Amino acid sequence: MADTPPGAPGAPQSRSEKRHQSHIGSTYAAFIKHLSEVGKLDAGLAECAAVSVVNALLHRIHPDEAKDLQAQLPRKLLDFLPKEEAQKPGRILGKSRDDFLRAVAEDLRKDISEVEPIVRAVFLGLREHISEGEAQDVESNLSRDLQDLWRRTQ
Template identity: 45%
Template sequence: MAQAHETDTEKQERHARRHEAHVRATYAAFLHHLCDLSALPPALAECAAVSVLSALERRLMPNGARNLEAQLPRMLVEFLPPPDERPPRPHRFGREEMVATVADDLQMPVEKAEVVIRAVLRAFQDQITEGEADKVASNLPADLQALWRLTQ
């Protein structure tokens, strides 16, 4: 009677399938949480998360952006341009420019965009450690720090 032995290739494929299922489930949970916080439909919540993360990362030093990304769902991070296509230094802007950028990205009024940004930032903070949240805040100007802290 021959025993069925799993080959290394089969083990690797099984591991890859499990990992991919975990990645999808983590992202789905994040998106569901963001929809609960923001009352946005999933497609708009996803666009909002990408827009806010993209804007936030443009304001952070590359190392700070990488540290933040390491704690966020991988599928969300995959929507961003690859690191080698991003500017090497942060773009200096404040709350007004961030809100205007996200409002433009999402084609919504500035007032609504700020509410959406706060929900997205809250969802991000619910995914990351308190230490990482403090590091992000410390790398933002006062007006963006205030927006970041409004969500805590």
Template identity: 35%
Template sequence: MVDTGFPPFDTTIDKTNHVLKQIEQAYGWSKDQRNLSYHALRAVMHTLRDRLPVDEAAQLAAQLPMLIRGIYYEGWDPSRVPVKLNREQFFDRVRQEFPYDVEGGPEQLAHTVPLALREHISDGEWQDLKSTLPRELVGVLP
């Protein structure tokens, strides 16, 4: 447990570390490779965020741990979304933002990251999220 002296910060750092650790475990990465799990989280979350309508993107963000919410919103321009992406374009975008080779490629990455975040998202929001995506992208989410 981190001790910043401010409990809300300690909690969000712990939750973020837990999510990053789940991504690392899915790929067999060590804690020394934390930059990979961070970049994976960022790439998938930014691609998903930009594909969603503004209201749905904000509703999803509201359920994320505070630190992950900051990563999610970093660089966001709500006037430029949603970006229409088909399945191939979605994975190409993840690949552009995460330029490392990983087992299963961007398809597996796009499955692993939301799975690591799933415990922070209510069932209702998860269903809303899936119902907002086009049919060919619904299968991306676990």
């Protein structure tokens, strides 16, 4: 029976790999905990909202900017984003605030009237997690009414 090569699925992890995985998990857990506190959301909703709002946001900004934003987000959050070819960052799915809120409402299976406070909470958590320069870059890629929503989290 041959040994499983390091890094292959099912292979034992080195201490360094275990520490790395632990760091990824703790960074994500801290991010979700912060969203829960900021938005007064239960952890499950905060997690679903983070995925939905980030996914919607990535589809409304330029692909290069989407990559820059993704580089500053918890890696585990990125693992939860859809991977389908049709879900490429930067693909505009309606530019308006209402389109954005509608997309999040559909994802979360909530009425559109319920999601604005959730989106604000996630935007606030994102703004506090990323650099100020990145926050400004994201804002400059949004439509005016979405910029207003992004700014109202300050």
